[in-house]
Amino acid sequence: MTTNNQIANRKSINYEAVNFRCGIEIHQQLEGKKLFCPCPTIIRKDEPHFTIVRRLRASAGESGAVDAAASFEQAKQKTFLYQGYQDTTCLVELDEEPIHPINREVLITALQVAKLLSCTIIPSLQVMRKVVVDGSNVSGFQRTILVGVNGTLNVDGATITIPTVCLEEEACQVVERTKEQDTYNLSRLGIPLIEIATGPDITSPEQCQIVAAKLGMILRSTGACKRGIGSIRQDINVSTKNHPRVEIKGFQDLRSIPAILAFEIQRQQDAVAKKENLASHVRKAEPDMTTSYLRPMPGADRMYPETDHPPIEVNHDDVLIPRLLDDIAEELKTKYGIPPDLVKDIINKNLPFEEYVKTYNAVDPKLIAAIIVKNPKELRRKLGLEYNVHRHAPALLSRLQSRTITPSSVMEIQERQARGEAIHWSLYEPISEAAIEGTVKRVMQENPNAPIGALMGIIMKELRGKADGKTVMELLKKHKT
Missing domain, CATH: 1.10.10 (Arc Repressor Mutant, subunit A)
Structure with a gap:
């Protein structure tokens, strides 16, 4: 939680005077199948069917040198346990079988995002291996593909550069860490992940929060993103006057960005004032709005080409650019007169408002919005009832369309539907x-x-x-x- 002192300290910072520079990396999981195998993108929490044990070693990158971050992790000499499932884990995740051809559906999604950000699309895509020996990848590396470069994002009149848009594999999920060994769940490994990186063009923590929110909106506009806690993450790179770049990992709530960055700015300037030995490194965003040391900063030494997948030729001319959710929201407000709070829920919950408006064109769009957003919230708040829009709303709307019930009966019917009661529609037929x-x-x-x-x-x-x-x-x- 942000304290009043933190807010006051944040307001007192002169970002220009401390030469604040900031860039952000957004990592978004995608729905469907995994990136290089047909396994589903379901993250399991039930009892695993089997466990395998591995030890990992750092390998040299394309430059012939071993990456500093990889060497740091290898020095811990840990054993890694991996929990898997017979029905959702295959030999690709276990690194016992070469990867399959890339998932074309998620590749199209990555191309859509790159085009929405006005990137130059790479005509021949090369799968690369990024050395990672902290145990989060069974193979000891993460596969990543550079899809687009040199894009831009406009935020309140400011131009934020987008150097890269990549398509990557998600890492395993941590189950438990001890001094001697780490345990991971394999079900998350290989889930497609889009990474968007901005340039160091962000000039305040508040602007960083706005940029993160807009990039999240662009990603969700594809309709292919996973939702929920952990499905999107932000890594933020920060530097200040006389202090090298620091990468902060672990942001999940956009609201925490300004407070944590304010802490990091002050920490860096205190370190400069104390004349500490300064070096670029990776830090972790903590729940108390501070940061803590994680590991050395990785470099280019950990990258080398993937030998199990040929280059991918792309024709992006046929890739359709989706409508931005912000544009859809504006249309809902202006065309149908839907209040902003209802529009926000329609967009965030991906409710089929426009589909219902077309199908049930005799029903007032404002009433449709009330049925799928406002009324369910009231039922939850007042009665603790959950209303399943997709299951119940079509039956209700079809009778409003045929005028066999009246709008004034809607709330009572929705309450009965939420309670699981059989609806006797004849009781609600309008009288003369x-x-x-x-x-x-x-x-x-x-x-x-x-x-x-x-x-x-x-x-x-x-x-x-x-x-x-x-x-x-x-x-x-x-x-x-």
Whole structure:
């Protein structure tokens, strides 16, 4: 949690005076199949079917030198245990079989992202091996592909350069760490991962948060991204006056970015003032908004070509660029008059609003938005009920479309659906206007001194959704005068 002191310290920092420079790397998991095998991208948490044991050694990169970060990890002399599953883990993850041809669907997604960022697409893609011997990859390396270069991102009038867009393999998931050995879950290994790297063009922690949010929006616009905790991560590179670049890993909540960067700026400047021995390195973002030392900074010495996959020729001219979610959100607000808070939920939860508007074109779009966003939130907040939009909303909307129920019955029906009750639709069939008018006259006679609002409540309760509120109000006004 950010304290008042942290906020005050952040506001007091002169970013220009400390020569603050910042770049961000976004890593986003993709849905579907894994990058180099047909295994599903399901991250398992159940009891594993088997465990294998490995020891890893650092190998030289293409330059002939061994990477400093790889040497650092090898020096720990750890044993690595890998937990696998017979039905979702194959020999590729175990490094007992060469990789299969690349997953073309996720390659197209990576090309879409590169085009959305105005990158130059690499015409012949080369799979590379990046040496990683911390145990997170069974093979001792991570496969990565440079897809696009020299892109740009516009953020509030500022141009942020995008040097690279890459497609990578996700690493194993840590289960347990001890001094002697680490245990990993194999189900995450090989999940496709898009990496977007910006240049050092970000000039404040607040701008960094905005850039991260916009890149996340662009990634989600493809419709191919995984959602949930851990599906997207941010690594942030920071340097200040007289201090070399530091990479901070482990950001998951964008709201923590400004506070952690403010801490890191102060830490770097304190280290400079104390004349400490300074070197580039990797740090970890901590829950208390501080950072801690992780390992030396990796370099180019850990890269070399993948020998089990040929170069990939791409024709990106046929790759369709998806609409940005920000553009869709703006259209929902202007075209249909949907309030911003409902638009945000429609976008974030990927709800089929536009599909429903087209299919049920006789239903007011604002009512559709209420049915799939507003009402489910009310049911959850007031009654603790979960409403399954995809399961229940079509039946409700089809009857609104055919006018066999009225809008005033919607909330009661949704509550019954959420409770799992069978819906007797005939109970909600609208009555004739003559019958409504008769009820209005009778209630007015029985309550001659009641204000129009009270009469409305009595009538709607009696008719139980069989009459539209607008019709009832019009009749009340007609007979009240």
